[in-house]
């Protein structure tokens with residue numbers, strides 16, 4: 483299995499991504515960093531530790547990351563989407579563990595040395611920790627195999643503004659630094675995450691499973707399903723973070739994923755947080771751009787939900 487570092491703002495769909503990665507024999511989860519996004523980084527670490535304990539994986543180090551974005555204060559999270567505690571206001575059994583003594587950027591840098599050339603990075607929250615790690619050591623990309631990011635919108639509308647997606651909007655300056663660095667990045671934007679949906683029947687399957695973690699994930703999803711009624715007109719949820727995890731692991735394969743230049747709008751105007759993906763080549767059928775390092779996933783080979791549920795029931 484390949485070593486994988488997960489950076490997340492746990493978060494209901496982050497919890498699904500974590501469960502998926504723990505159930506994936508292709509990867510070895512060697513460390514997790516928390517970042518302020520859906521909730522503050524400290525609470526995100528607590529949630530992550532609690533979920534790991536439920537899964538019997540107290541061996542995975544969890545480090546607290548950035549409390550606030552590179553510029554400006556933390557906006558306070560998304561309690562209307564993920565609950566006041568980030569996990570749908572469900573009270574998870576406390577793990578009794580404390581986070582690692584290092585920060586999330588320090589953990590990422592340490593793992594990049596221990597697994598030089600092999601480490602995969604999956605980031606499903608704002609990109610502050612990755613940007614801080616790059617700032618501390620600009621040679622980081624040379625030791626990382628690849629980076630998979632849930633974030634942005636290619637040709638799709640945003641979800642926190644007409645054009646911006648939450649993870650990029652949470653720290654546009656960090657996103658600009660991470661997407662501008664010299665590593666192999668796969669961006670998993672709303673274009674594909676909004677068309678991968680978990681239904682009430684899937685949630686029921688999780689709730690009724692005899693495994694340690696899946697019924698809890700089913701419980702967390704209750705609030706998330708309620709939030710998505712305003713978007714989809716029924717109780718269900720988009721599968722943002724688990725899709726990034728599945729693409730990183732190879733459980734889902736991108737079928738349309740041009741490698742293009744991506745810029746992030748860091749202005750203070752209405753475009754702030756937009757990912758400007760240069761997809762003009764799609765018209766000519768030759769979307770890849772010379773020298774571009776970022777793959778923008780626009781379509782995948784199969785729906786995530788059945789594959790995700792199957793793994794979560796392992």
Ligand code: BDR
Nearest residue numbers: 493495496606648649722
């Ligand atoms: C992203 O924002 C967060 O609310 C989710 O966890 C996901 O990472 C979707 O825009």
Ligand code: CA
Nearest residue numbers: 493496606607
């Ligand atoms: Ca997230």
